[in-house]
Amino acid sequence: MPGVAAGREILSGWHRGQMLIRPETPADIRRIRRLTDTAFAPMPYADGNEGAALDQMRKDGDLTISLVAEENGEIIGHVAFSPAQISEASGDWYGLGPISVRADWQNQGIGTKLAHGGLERLRTRGAAGCVLIGRPAVYGPMGFTSEGNLSHKSLDPAIIQYIILNSTAPKGEVTFASALQETSP
Numbered sequence: 230m231p232g233v234a235a236g237r238e239i240l241s242g243w244h245r246g247q248m249l250i251r252p253e254t255p256a257d258i259r260r261i262r263r264l265t266d267t268a269f270a271p272m273p274y275a276d277g278n279e280g281a282a283l284d285q286m287r288k289d290g291d292l293t294i295s296l297v298a299e300e301n302g303e304i305i306g307h308v309a310f311s312p313a314q315i316s317e318a319s320g321d322w323y324g325l326g327p328i329s330v331r332a333d334w335q336n337q338g339i340g341t342k343l344a345h346g347g348l349e350r351l352r353t354r355g356a357a358g359c360v361l362i363g364r365p366a367v368y369g370p371m372g373f374t375s376e377g378n379l380s381h382k383s384l385d386p387a388i389i390q391y392i393i394l395n396s397t398a399p400k401g402e403v404t405f406a407s408a409l410q411e412t413s414p
């Protein structure tokens with residue numbers, strides 16, 4: 230991991246300045262909502278409820294980890310992790326999402342830094358692993374994989390991906406935090 234100072238990871242030498250990956254604070258909440266709504270808006274697979282689901286997760290106490298990427302005082306990225314269940318897997322599993330990077334900062338590794346920041350925290354707390362629904366082209370390079378052994382409703386198993394942290398490969402139906410479960414197809 231990059232340098233750790235006072236519980237914050239400072240990713241120095243970043244493209245346009247100093248990037249900070251840190252937990253959200255109450256002052257960030259409205260900016261995170263705006264970032265999430267804006268990042269998902271042009272996406273054909275988005276249902277427009279991602280920002281609302283995030284706020285609901287926070288209200289439900291399901292926002293286990295919420296990290297922002299901050300550059301020069303601006304929030305340019307965000308990732309959420311919440312508890313998930315897998316019918317035939319043991320241990321504590323978590324779902325990754327939603328994840329958003331501001332359009333002008335996409336494809337520069339920030340989504341990866343956010344995901345890895347959260348995964349490191351999950352690993353430290355003994356999590357079995359993490360699951361998500363998403364495109365393999367985006368999450369494969371972050372370390373996620375799928376062998377088709379996970380299902381979620383009627384979705385193509387190829388987009389139900391996982392990463393092992395302290396466990397073995399999972400199998401079964403995935404149930405996400407209720408705010409996400411209600412919005413997923």
Ligand SMILES: CC(C)(COP(=O)(O)OP(=O)(O)OC[C@H]1O[C@@H](n2cnc3c(N)ncnc32)[C@H](O)[C@@H]1OP(=O)(O)O)[C@@H](O)C(=O)NCCC(=O)NCCS
Nearest residue numbers: 268269328329330335336337338339340341363366367370
């Ligand atoms: C998805 C998202 C969070 C990724 O963040 P990012 O900072 O752009 O991602 P990274 O730069 O860390 O890239 C990670 C990998 O995904 C790939 N990738 C990123 N955007 C992609 C796209 N639109 N299509 C295909 N691959 C993509 C990158 O090429 C990279 O792979 P590589 O290392 O082999 O080059 C960001 O693009 C985003 O906010 N999108 C809009 C909201 C959204 O769709 N969220 C996720 C829903 S599944």
